[in-house]
Amino acid sequence: MTSSVPADGRIVVVGTGVAGATAAQTLRSEGFSGSIVLVGEESEIPYRRTAVSKGLLSGKSDITRVALKPAAHWPDIDVELLTGTTVVDVDAAARTVTLSDGEHLGYDVLVLATGGRPRTLGPDHPRIHHLRAYRDVPALYERLAAGERLLVVGGGLIGSEVASTARDHSCAVTVLEAQTRPLARLLPEAVGSVVTELHKSAGVDLYTEVTLSTLEADDTGIVAVAADGRRWAADAAVVAIGMDPAIELAERIGARIDGGVVVDEWFRTSVDGVYAIGDVATIPHAALGGWYRCEHWNSALDHGAAVARSILGTGAPFGAVPWSWSQQFGSNIQVAGWPGADDELLVRGDLDGRDFTALCRRDGRLVGAVSIGRPKDIRAVRVLIEHAPFTTDRVLLDPETDLTALSAAARQ
Structure with a gap:
């Protein structure tokens, strides 16, 4: 080229x-x-x-x-x-x-x-916040005070991180999620359940399968109304719906x-x-x-x-396996590849103990992984997804298998 x-x-x-x-x-x-x-x-x-x-x-x-x-x-x-x-x-x-x-x-x-x-919801009002750039931070930061009631619309990565930060500031936090659990489109059910427990154990009031019909605001606060008639009141809201x-x-x-x-x-x-x-x-x-x-x-x-x-003209066709991380409620969650809600799950470690790597298989192929507490595994899995996606379940699930060594061999 x-x-x-x-x-x-x-x-x-x-x-x-x-x-x-x-x-x-x-x-x-x-x-x-x-x-x-x-x-x-x-x-x-x-x-x-x-x-x-x-x-x-x-x-x-x-x-x-x-x-x-x-x-x-x-x-x-x-x-x-x-x-x-x-x-x-x-x-x-x-x-x-x-x-x-x-x-x-x-x-x-x-x-x-x-x-x-950011996608918007509700009127343009100082009590309704969106968070994508630095300019969005100061006004929301002023709301993070002990006793403030914060409503977070959306339980994805941004919504979950905002909820975590708000709880660190002793805010009363309610999260409304449209799906059956946080990160439902991204994470298999078993891993999504771990994230759900992270919210609940931190004192977040989490409501799932919520379809909002209105989000209203005035000088006294905000009110969210669901299609089924349920209502939530708060001092401020963060809309994190993508x-x-x-x-x-x-x-x-x-x-x-x-x-x-x-x-x-x-x-x-x-x-x-x-x-x-x-x-x-x-x-x-x-x-x-x-x-x-x-x-x-x-x-x-x-x-x-x-x-x-x-x-x-010095590059190569792009094919890097993506990865990301999120800090929530004291846990570092790392994601590699393209995990999906319906993937077959192979778990190394302990889901309930929040010390695991969940490997995601689709049509017999390794396509992603989600990890808490095992960052080395995520680095290794990225290599395996690219170079050895059909590694057998027996090898992947064997606790004696060193994923780092396995990935090094696959790269060679």
């Missing part, structure tokens, strides 16, 4: 999350000597977004401590960082972007790392869209000279076929490095 940009060309990266920032960093570290412009609508320099629902919301960290690099790093590597700036239009034929201040920038290559926006990828720029230039911006294994969109990475990208499923979109921070990091090498 040859480079898609001249040595003195310009690459514009839209989005200062970890995907876009890593793309810019890798382009420079891999030897690109042309112009790199990194454009982001947030006023902050690139930071670790995973800290939003953890260290930043808890008050244990601040924005300077979670920066991906110090502010001086970007000019030091000759990356033009434009914060608080939005790309409002793209002309793919002329290869120009229009910025929110009216400036037009030409490009040889455009990388869309536009991420997404995100929608920011595909508007891609749509404007006619890129193929299917749940996100469709790319090939090199992160090329259907529009010449335009790439897409991170939460917004729908990528080929190297292991199972088809396509998928991944919203994990570590995957965005991998995308950023991979797209830089693709642009420079």
Whole structure:
């Protein structure tokens, strides 16, 4: 594969999350000597977004401590960082972007790392919060006081982490989940039951199979009303019901869209000279076929490095197995691959004791794993998913099997 940009060309990266920032960093570290412009609508320099629902919301960290690099790093590597700036239009034929201040920038290559926006519910009211960026943190943090009643709508990763942080601040927390258990679409039932017990043992009032009809707010508080008539009152609410990828720029230039911006294994969109990475990208499923979109921070990091090498002609087709982690109620939950609710489960360790690795099989193939307290297992399973997915149950379930050694052999 040859480079898609001249040595003195310009690459514009839209989005200062970890995907876009890593793309810019890798382009420079891999030897690109042309112009790199990194454009982001947030006023902050690139930071670790995973800290939003953890260290930043808890008050244990601040924005300077979670920066991906110090502010001086970007000019030091000759990356033009434009914060608080939005790309409002793209002309793919002329290869120009229009910025929110009216400036037009030409490009040889455009990388869309536009991420997404949280889905909303209820009116625009200061008692109803959404949590995706640092700007969302201060107002919600003010609500995390002892005795405050917090309603969390959605029991996914963000909702669960918010509930955990709020309980650490002695808030009274109620979680409303539409499915039968938290993370029901992601985790097999036995593992989902462990997460359910994490909530309950921490004092969270968890209600499942809840379909909300209204979420109302006024100066005195909020009221959530379910379709079956049940009602919950609280001082504030956090809506954590997922995100929608920011595909508007891609749509404007006619890129193929299917749940996100469709790319090939090199992160090329259907529009010449335009790439897409991170939460917004729908990528080929190297292991199972088809396509998928991944919203994990570590995957965005991998995308950023991979797209830089693709642009420079030094990369390989992307096929990394995703992984993520979540800190909830004192437990570190790690997930590898693509686990599903209906997968066959092979459990190493003790589910009830919250010391386990649950391996997920689908059609006889290892496709994912969920672990609490065993991070080495997750690193090993990622390799097995890619290189030895048909390892037998006998080997995987044998307590004498060292998964790290097994993965090392599989890699060779």
